[in-house]
Amino acid sequence: MALNPYDDKRDKILRFLYERHKQSRGIAKIPIGIRDLQSEMKSRHSMTQQDVASNLDYLVQVGWVREVVKERSITTKKGMELSQEQVKYKISDIGINHLEAGTLFKSMENSHNINITNVQGVTIIGNGNIVNNEYTDLSRLLDVLEKEIESSDRLDDAQKLDVSGDISTIRTQIAKKNPNKNIISSAWESLKVLATLAGATDAVTKIGVIIKNLF
Structure with missing residues (x-):
């Protein structure tokens, strides 16, 4: 089977998130923001922001990567308190199993949908x-x-x-x-x-x- 030309970039992103998962000293430190991820991928693999954004989005859609959404409050200059979502990313259990078991990239159906x-x-x-x-x-x-x-x-x-x-x-x-x-x-x-x-x-x-x- 011919390799998808984007799989190399997806693999690099996933492996970076996997190493972060393995090396982080605390669970709260595992997720990473899109800007920091883009910076890491640029310095390590010369990937553009568009490369990271599009391939990360794909990995999220097929379940290899999970979004971590956290609500935070910010105060404007006028003293108004606003709620804002902070979105970060981490490798999912499916992504971990993929790397540790050596399977190929593919979308996996949720087991709850299996009869x-x-x-x-x-x-x-x-x-x-x-x-x-x-x-x-x-x-x-x-x-x-x-x-x-x-x-x-x-x-x-x-x-x-x-x-x-x-x-x-x-x-x-x-x-x-x-x-x-x-x-x-x-x-x-x-x-x-x-x-x-x-x-x-x-x-x-x-x-x-x-x-x-x-x-």
């Missing part, structure tokens, strides 16, 4: 997660682990973000008919270290046993 009654061997559990029936116990334990991580005071925001990314990677795989065992194992090796550090030893032990028996 799973037509798909043999899958079910929906938890927060709308589509899961191969063989892995429902694993998915439920991931829910438990995720809640324990969120409430833990032993991990900082950056570490919790890494855990969330690894859990998302495993979820993506166990929704498939034929999950990639190497991707799951790699994500779990990274995840279990931080999960243990967070004190979620019971969930770590149970998930470890399931993954070992399955794969």
Whole structure:
């Protein structure tokens, strides 16, 4: 299949946002404004403002990048207080899974629009997660682990973000008919270290046993 001539620019934007996602010390610092993103892309890859704007817009539309909208108040010279939207951008879970699993760029339909009654061997559990029936116990334990991580005071925001990314990677795989065992194992090796550090030893032990028996 011939490459879309814009894919190289989209890939550069997405990888920059991915590295920002991985390296930021706090969740609030991950999103970046359009002006700052254009400046980074110009200095790193000689991309024009139009290149960044059009390709970023495409990535948002297909779900690889997510808009983060924040309301803020500004005071005019006359003392009037006005509400103004501040829009920033960050890589989405779909974008992260794309880079970590090595899939091709393509628009992904929301799983809520999939009629799973037509798909043999899958079910929906938890927060709308589509899961191969063989892995429902694993998915439920991931829910438990995720809640324990969120409430833990032993991990900082950056570490919790890494855990969330690894859990998302495993979820993506166990929704498939034929999950990639190497991707799951790699994500779990990274995840279990931080999960243990967070004190979620019971969930770590149970998930470890399931993954070992399955794969």
